Amino acid sequence: MITTAHYLVLSLILFALGLVGVIVRRNFITVLMCVELILNAVNINFVAFSRQLGDLTGQVFVVFVITIAAAEAAIGLGIIIALARLKQTVNLDEANVMEG
Amino acid sequence: MDWLVTHFAAIVFYTLAAVAVLGAVGVLGFRSPVYAALALLATFLAVAGLFVLQHAELIAAVQVLVYAGGVMVLFLFVIMLVNVRTLPREPQYLNRLLPAAVGLAILLAVLLGIGLFPLALRAPASSAPLQQVAGQTLGNTEAVGWSLYRDFLLPFEVVSVVLLVAMIGAIVMGRKPTGKEGDT
Numbered sequence: 001m002i003t004t005a006h007y008l009v010l011s012l013i014l015f016a017l018g019l020v021g022v023i024v025r026r027n028f029i030t031v032l033m034c035v036e037l038i039l040n041a042v043n044i045n046f047v048a049f050s051r052q053l054g055d056l057t058g059q060v061f062v063v064f065v066i067t068i069a070a071a072e073a074a075i076g077l078g079i080i081i082a083l084a085r086l087k088q089t090v091n092l093d094e095a096n097v098m099e100g
Numbered sequence: 101m102d103w104l105v106t107h108f109a110a111i112v113f114y115t116l117a118a119v120a121v122l123g124a125v126g127v128l129g130f131r132s133p134v135y136a137a138l139a140l141l142a143t144f145l146a147v148a149g150l151f152v153l154q155h156a157e158l159i160a161a162v163q164v165l166v167y168a169g170g171v172m173v174l175f176l177f178v179i180m181l182v183n184v185r186t187l188p189r190e191p192q193y194l195n196r197l198l199p200a201a202v203g204l205a206i207l208l209a210v211l212l213g214i215g216l217f218p219l220a221l222r223a224p225a226s227s228a229p230l231q232q233v234a235g236q237t238l239g240n241t242e243a244v245g246w247s248l249y250r251d252f253l254l255p256f257e258v259v260s261v262v263l264l265v266a267m268i269g270a271i272v273m274g275r276k277p278t279g280k281e282g283d284t
Contacts (some may be wrong), residue, residue, distance in 0.1 A: 009165075014143075029137075029178065030133060031129065040147050043147070044147060051155070059156050059247075064252075081182065083176060
């Protein structure tokens with residue numbers, strides 16, 4: 001029998017992996033992917049609790065989270081393009097000046 | 101055979117969970133962004149499968165369409181556009197941070213677990229159908245649509261504005277500088 005706790009454990013594992021990626025990786029593209037991993041972990045939690053509590057509100061919130069994640073990916077990738085054009089790098093540590 | 105039928109949901113869950121976790125490890129481990137993107141795609145599809153397992157069919161479809169379809173294509177486009185092969189290699193000095201990062205992540209996960217597990221264990225899993233609107237049973241998509249447009253109309257509109265702003269912002273940041281507007 002698969003319970004909410006199972007989904008919770010999976011979600012925590014994905015969250016921890018995404019967090020490690022955000023801290024350790026220096027490639028901007030990979031860091032964005034790890035942020036998507038974290039948001040996916042959140043979505044798993046939302047759907048699991050929506051199922052458990054018999055309330056669809058959790059699933060509606062997943063729709064919102066997915067929308068914001070898509071917006072965030074678009075903005076982040078736009079920044080990557082601008083950074084690559086400006087400094088010929090996607091290394092986060094190289095992005096250290098405010099004015100281009 | 102009976103064993104298979106009894107434990108079918110568990111088998112599907114553990115398979116999809118393993119694929120999701122392996123994909124996440126791949127995102128972390130692959131040096132090449134293309135491989136990382138494909139590993140992320142595996143995670144997205146496995147999570148979509150988990151949504152189907154929980155009878156959230158609409159969310160699963162949206163997950164496949166938006167994440168596996170849209171976001172992933174965006175990532176791959178940018179990887180091709182930036183042409184990562186000509187870029188300097190990612191510095192590895194931060195590998196020294198790995199133990200600290202793993203410790204921090206485990207600490208945060210444990211804290212989240214402490215917060216969430218009592219909730220998961222307290223209320224019994226409801227077997228009642230989720231799709232009860234105005235006394236009649238609807239499909240998952242229809243019920244989520246009802247909830248979205250009846251209870252969450254304002255957040256829905258705000259999110260659409262956010263999406264528009266993000267789209268315009270991405271276009272503005274991604275275009276080539278023309279040099280005609282001073283130094284913006």
